[in-house]
Amino acid sequence: MTAYSRHVRQIESSRFRINAAESADVLLSKWFSDEDEIPFPAEGCCGEDKEYSWATQRIRSERLGDREVDIVQLTIKRTSNQGEHVLQLELATKSNRNQVQR
Secondary structure: OHHHHHHHHHHHHHHHHHHHHHHHHHHHHHHHHOOOOOOOOEEEEEOOEEEEEEEEEEEEEEEEOOEEEEEEEEEEEEOOOOOOEEEEEEEEEEOOOOOOOO
16 A cells, blocks of 8 residues: 555656646747747746746856856746745856846
């Protein structure tokens, strides 16, 4: 019974990670297809799915070739379960010191 319970929890955890990855994909597709920049610092709900929320923050700047880029962390969290972090990505975007929240 213990092994079965552990298996069920692993399947549920996998589903949450898959859903979070799909939510991140939708967000990134929107941000890049509209030629919008990644909003940071910012947060919001993942589309109409209120189970997940997202947040971005700039974690550092660095040079990538001859360009200055900001490294932005995208975090997808479950709104239930005390805001458990399900997925985190680090993204490079052109540096914009005057980025405003959207």
